[in-house]
Amino acid sequence: MFKNYFKTAWRSIIRNKAFSLINITGLSIGIAASLLLFIVVQYEMSYDRFQPNYDRIYRVVTQDKFDKDITYNSGVPVAALKALRTDLPNIQFGALKSIYGSQVTVPSAGNATGNKFILKSGIFFIEPEIFNIFHYDWLVGGADALKDPNNIVLDERTATTYFGNWQQAMGKTMVLDNAITLKVSGILKNVPANTDLPLSVLVSYETLKQYGSAYNHADNWNTTSSNFNVFALLSPAAKAADIDKALLQFSKRHYDVMQTNSVKRNFLQPLGTIHFDRRFETLGDHVTSKTTLLTLSLIGLFIILMACVNFINLSTALSVNRSREVGIRKVLGSNRSQLFAQIMSETAVIVCLSVILAMGIAWIVLPYIKHIASIKEPLTLFTPKTMGMMLAMGLVVILLAGLYPSFVLSKFNPITALKNKMVSASVRGVSLRRGLVVMQFTISQVLIIATAVAVSQMNFISKADLGVNKEGVLVLSSNGDSLIQSKQMAFKQQLLQVPGVQSVSFNSDAPSSDNTWSSNFAYNHQPDEKFQVTLKFADADYIKTFGVHLIAGQAAAECDTSREAMVNETLLKKLGIKNANDAIGKEIRMGRNKWLPIVGVMQDFKTNSLREEIKPLMITSNKSFQFLTAIKLRTHQLPHTREAIQKIWAQFYPDYAFAPSFFDEDIAKFYQQEEQLSLLYKIFAGLAIFISCLGLYGLVSFMAVQKTKEVGIRKVLGASVASLLKLFSKEFTILIIISFFIAVPVAWYMMHTWLNNFVYRISLSGWFFIVAITGSILIAWITVGYKAIRASLANPVKALRSE
Template sequence: MLKNYFKTAWRSIVRNKAFSLINIIGLSIGIAASLLLFIVVQYELSYDTFQPNYNRIYRVATQDKFDKDITYNSGIPVPALKALRAEFPQIQFGALQSAYGSQVTVPADKNETGNKFIEETGVFFIEPQLFDVFKYQWLTGSPASLKDPNNVVLDEKTATKYFGTWQQAIGKTVVLDNAITLKVNGILKNTPANSDLPLSVIISYVTLEKCGQSYNHFDTWNTTSSNFNIMALLPPAVKMDDVDRGLLQFSKNHYQPLQSNSIKTNFLQPLSTFHFDRRFASFGDHVTSKSTLLTLSLIGIFIILMACVNFINLATALSVNRSKEVGIRKVLGSNRSQLFGQIMSETAVIVGISILAALGITWAVLPYIKHIASIQEQLSLFTIQNLIMVVSIGIIVTLLAGLYPSLVLSKYNPITALKNKMVTAGVSGVSLRRGLVIMQFTISQVLIIATTVAISQMNFISKAELGFNKEGVLILNGKSDSISLSKQSAFKQQLLQIPGVQSVSFNNDPPSSDNLWSTNFAYNHQPDEKFQISLKFTDADYLKTFGLQLLTGRSPVESDTMREVMINETLVKKLGIKNPNEVIGKVIRIGRNQWYPVVGVVKDFKTSSLREDIKPTLITTRKTFYYCTGIKIRTQQLANTQLAIQKVWNQFYPEYAYSSQFFDENIERFYQQEEQLSLLYKIFAGLAIFISCLGLYGLVSFMAVQKTKEVGIRKVLGASIISLLQLFSKEFTILIIVSFFISVPVAWYMMHSWLNNFVYRIPLSSWFFITAIVSSIAIAWITVGYKAIKAAIANPVKALRSE
């Protein structure tokens, strides 16, 4: 029986080649798109789940609550580690300190400077106890390898990069930032790429005692750095809420005596949220919001639903032509269950072919997934999870696409069926097919609106007034140790001799970045203000190099230490001062330092991404914090100037690796995920439109066959081609208009929520929605028009004779 089902199913598919091809193309594209999105979402949700104690690992985070502001920090004051172990003995704690942009030098026999590597991520000072919290595989060595100072553990990949093989690395030495000589005495197996704690260079934590301040490691309750983290492993019987209550009292005991201008509280952040919570700094390569993953999941569901809608529409349309077949089968003794099985088997065959085609499409596209998602590693298609997903999709699609047509055909009355008087079923007086067309175009229009809004927002970001000049500024990264500081002046003068260099500025940070160095402060001999300020340490050429505008006063004079300060407009406004000139000559104290005069006010510039408000900012001088060199270059001489800059760098700092990037490229990284989401909208809006057009084309083709006689009669009676086009397109135009009114509130809510991620954003103009309806109608008319014109210009004599 089963063999007969599939044999008959294949014959039916071959007999209706055009409709079968439309179904297979639509389903294969829909399944491939859904499978790709499933792989992306599954990968993002898999971050850190390889840890055996995934659900019991937490980070002790910090919240600072001011009168009108709340800030979050993934770090905690350094002395808290000892206090936590004393007050929460039942919990296992492990500390780590990150060291971003560190240089690791591998000494060579005949080369004084050796091979130099800049490690942007993965360099940590780590306690052995951290490996009681997190579990990693050791190729050689153990957590005890990190008990002594000046010991380092490398992961397999980094050890191979430094020494050729990881086996050769054991016992060798490396030098960190030209200051700390470290002995390799352990090798870790490579950390999985889907980790928010990628370990590559792991230095013993006790080494920090010699060089803590060089890595912003200050043993004081007054300083909280996101670089210093404390991880916790809770016992199975201990609940997070109970520990949070204990941390509330812990915070009161340790922070209140400091008489801070904020209420500082520690709390637990679950490991399961590390990858999704934008409030906190991440050690991994990116953070993904749960709302983005939900959006991708919904798009995948919508795409496959649209493919199923095409199948149902065409199957129910073709059911009229199959009514005689059904009638004959019933007369010959077929019962309803046999007919149901026959139609479902046809669906299963089409779905099976579509799945094979979809797997081929997915396999071909998967290597390029990194262009539309923040995934750099090579993903595998043939995994257990993916195969389960494919089988599940096959079953669900077979049921969704085949169930209704099977029920419709199997319940036909044989007498009526043999008379060929069957019509497709309706629901509450409205054709199911029309309802499904409305559903298709609702999804298409939602994606069209989302795409136009996303593109417009990203265009707005790229052209937004940032308050500084981001073009043609090269950023060099380096350490502000005593060696480099002594050469800064001569290095700057040599750079200015290069014809393509306009200006040079030493600083700790460009005007706009993800770095946030903030502190409490007081103004004009008053008590501390109830909000924090951001700090930027720069030389006198900072404004000139980055194109910042001075509103009043002047820049602080060149100085090795803090002597004068300059503030931005936002800080002036938050102090309740209307005229910027009023602050000139007043004094500001940061932290518990001395008072410094305000000598200038700079026009507001975007201190971070456009998702956030401009931070109240103080700019001052302090040579020991000049980690960064900004070089303004004439863009006409870009390549030659870069080579000349590198040559000067190697001349002055041969012991440091040359590391540079353009400022505008750094800013673009702020919006990498939004750009990727915009690209996804474009791709899947295109796929949705294509699938909708396939369905429309199939339905119009069926209508053309059904209306052959009607079209012939109308032409004989003098109907024009235009009127015949209206005959075919009128119904679909009405359905598209109905779908528009459904899609508008859905798209408005979705994109309004997305735009709320940005403080600076475009308004949701009516033009976005008008574009969607106009483009949908135009696409539908083009799709319908080809087949309709072909039917309209056919010879009416042949049409009447064929009937």
Template structure:
């Protein structure tokens, strides 16, 4: 019987091939979108799920409560790991991890150019207990090597980069930061991409402890908190998160009461939250807001709903044409259940064909997925999870799309069906289909509003006045393992002699970065902490001119190698309750308490120290040559590739063994908003997709209405109605549907976009013209889609529609 039903279903689909192709096209668009979005969402949700202890591993994080707000740090102070081992009862595995870039020198070069100096990114200094928390597959050696000083463990890829093959790497000697001898005590498999614990090297913790000055970390500094020094632990089954948090509160009370300007506390963060909690940076890799995941998932659901609506509209538009078939089937003894089965069979065929095409389309589009999402180019589409999802999609869309048409067809009375007397009211009327089209336009208009807002926000951010000059600013890092000796001055002089370089500055950092170096401080000769932290940058006397910082009062400081004079920003002056920036000039300030007092020489206009998601922070800029790590250059507008090459040559002449890496400041700033730009692109793609699907839905509804009004159209033409009059008759109510959808979409769009804009400290305005644009586009889509079908109906011969009267 099923074989016969399948043949009949196939013949019906072929017979109505025009509608069948439209249905397949619409469903293919929706299912392809769902497959791609599922791939992104499932990848983001899979972060570190492969870790066997993911439900028991936690990170200890820091919270600082100030008078004017709360700040969060993913790191702890260097003395805390040893102290917590004694204070945390019932917790055995306490594992410190410090991440850093490490300069590596090897004796036997394996690269084609004879290079034997490398920069290893994401090197984790830790103990052998790391493997008791995190899954690591050992290829050679043993992670117990991390209990000995001067031992490192390399990943397979890093070992190949350094030694040609990972087999050759085991047991070899290397030099860390030009000063620390080490040997390769183990090789491990590469960590999967979907991990926030993706390292290239593990180095023994004792190596770090024995070389504090080399790695710039000191294990007696209780007040030093950095995001790169983190602490992890595994809870036994007998301990709960709440119990350990209580012990951490007691630890903070014991060690940090009345210390500093904030009330410090510590608490546990579950491994499963690290990828999504934007308060705390992961130790490696990136993160994504859960709201973004929900948004992507919601878009996928909406697109599938829109595609299913199209199927319902087009299928019910065909229902009257199938009335005689249904009548004959029932007269011959067919039950309603059999008619429902036949209808679902046809729907399943269409959905299954669409899903197969969608799988092929998604496979073709997969390489481009990394352009709109943070997924690796090697990501796979066909996985066991995908097969389950695609099966669920096929069954779910079949049910959603096929249920209503099946109930309508199976409900036909045989006599009325055979006499072709089925009326609109018997298939649910037009009202339901109108409601479905309104829903489609609501979704499309919300996506259009979101797209315009997202694009406008990102455009304004990229064009925003950051308070400094980012155009034609080029910079490169200094080798951190080198002492800040006279070579710095020589390098600066050589670069300044280049006619294509307008100015040169040496500093700890460029004006805008991800760095947040903060400290307590004293002000105006008072030997007590001010009740908020100040953020720090160090630079030479040319820093302000090179980056185009604008002075509100005073001027820059004179050249010095040590702390002598300082410049503060506008926000700093305001938080110090200075009514006029000029009042700050001449006052004294010291960083950390007990350091040298510096004279404030000027106040600069606020500039964006981080991304525009964050508010402006109080800042001090001072001279401290030992902290200089970056060379910034203002290039002439005519500078080209030759200038960049000459900069690199000068660097290598001064630091022949160092690794050079230069970049433009505007590109660095653009990378701050990579996730947001990708999301804006997603909105664009799916807004266009929703418009296409909405057009198909309109076509389905107008086709249904024309089918019901053929005789009316024929009579009107016989009585002298013109083509424009008939077209207007069929089109006018769709204009109303668009406006109804618009009235619903505006508050929804405003709510969702306002929630997204909360991620930014500086938000774009929402102009009235945006809503005018959305309604204009919606009306244009309606006029194009409905107008085409209406004119076609109006041009029909009335004799054909009135022949049986």
């Protein structure tokens, strides 16, 4: 029986080649697109889930609540670690401190100064106790390798990069920042890329303790750094809510409100939320919004639904041509269940062919998807989860696409069917088909609007006025040690001799960055304010190099220590000062440091990304924090200028790697995920429109066949091509307009929610919606018009003989 079902199914597919091709193409593209989106979403959701104690691991984080502000920090004061272990002895704690941009030097026989590597992914001073909380596999050694000072552990990939292979790395020495000699005492297996703890270079925590205040604040409860993270492993019986209550009492005991003018408290952040919570920094390379993943999941669902809609529409439309076959089968004794099984088997054959083709498409496209999404490691198509998803998707598509056509065909009246009096209008489902077409174009228009909004927002960001000059500023980073700082002025003078260099500034931070360095502060000898101020440290040429505008006063003078200060407009607004000149000469103090006179007021510039409001800002000079060299370049002959700068760097700092970046490129990294989402919208909106057009083309093709005689009569009676085109397109135009009115509120809500991620954003004007409806109608007319014009131009004599 089943053999007969599938043989008949194959004959039916061959007999209706065009419609079968449309169905298979639409389903295969829909399944492939949904599968690729599933792989991306599943990858993002898998972060750190390989940890055996995933559900019991937490990070201890900090909230600062001011009267006018609430800030969050992923770290805790260094002093809190010992107190946590004392106050909560039943919990296992482990700490690590991360630093970025450091340099390691690996001795080399062929290189007198050794091979230098900049650790952009971070170096971690780590306690052995971390390995009681997290599980990692070791090739050589174990957690004990990090007990003693001046020991370093590398992962297999990093050890191979530094020493040729990991076996040769054991026992060798490395130098951190030209100051700390470290011995390789262990090798970790490569850490999976889907982790927010990319532990590739680990230094024993005891090493950190040896270098005192330069790296540590062991007794300071008032300094909280996002680079100092404490993780906790709860026992199976412990409840996070109970621990949070205990941490609230812990916070009340240890934090002095008078010192910070805020209510500070610690609480637990589950490991499973670290990758998705934008309030806190992650030790990995990016944070992904769950809203983004939900959006991608919905797009995948919509596309597969659209492909199923095409199948249902074409199958029910074609059912007219199969009415006599159904009638004969019923007369010969076939019951409804047998006919139902027959139609479902045809659906299964088409879906199976589509799944095989979809797998091929996904396999070809998959290597490119990782460049669109924030995925660093190669993605694998043939995994148990993916295959399970593929099987489930195939079964669901068979049911979605096959149930209704099978129900319609199996219900035909055999007498009416044998007389071949079944016509399209009499087949149940005409109104359903219209509803499904409306659903298709609703989804298409939602995606068109979403794409237009996302692209416009990203164009707005790329062209937004940051309040500073971001073009042509080369940024060099160093670790700020005394050797580099002692040569800074001579280095600066040499740079200014290069024809392509306009100005040079030493500073702690670019104007717009992901810097979260802030402090409590006081103004004009008043008590501490109810909000924090963001801090940057820079020399006198910072204003000129980055094009910062002063609206009052002058730039702070050059000084090795903090002696004068500049503030921005936002700080004055929050202080209630309307006239910038009124602030000149007043004094400001950060933390419990000395009072500094305000000598300049800066016009507001974007201190962070455009997702955030401009923060109250204070800039002062302090040479010990000026780790960056910013060089303003003339736009012509950039490669030649860069080469000259590199030679001067090598002349002054031969022991330090040359690691330049451009300010505008660093800013672009803020919005990498939004750019990727915008690109995904473009791709999948295009696929949705293509699938819609496939279905529309199939339905119009069927209509053309059904109306062959009508078209012939109309032409004989003098109907023009335009009137015949109207005959075919009128109904679909009405359906598209209906779908537009459904799509508008959905798209508005979705994109309004997305735009809320940005403080500075475009407005949702009516043009986005006009473009969507105009584009949809034009696309539909082109699709319908091609087939309709062909039918209209056919010989009417042949049409009248076509009964």
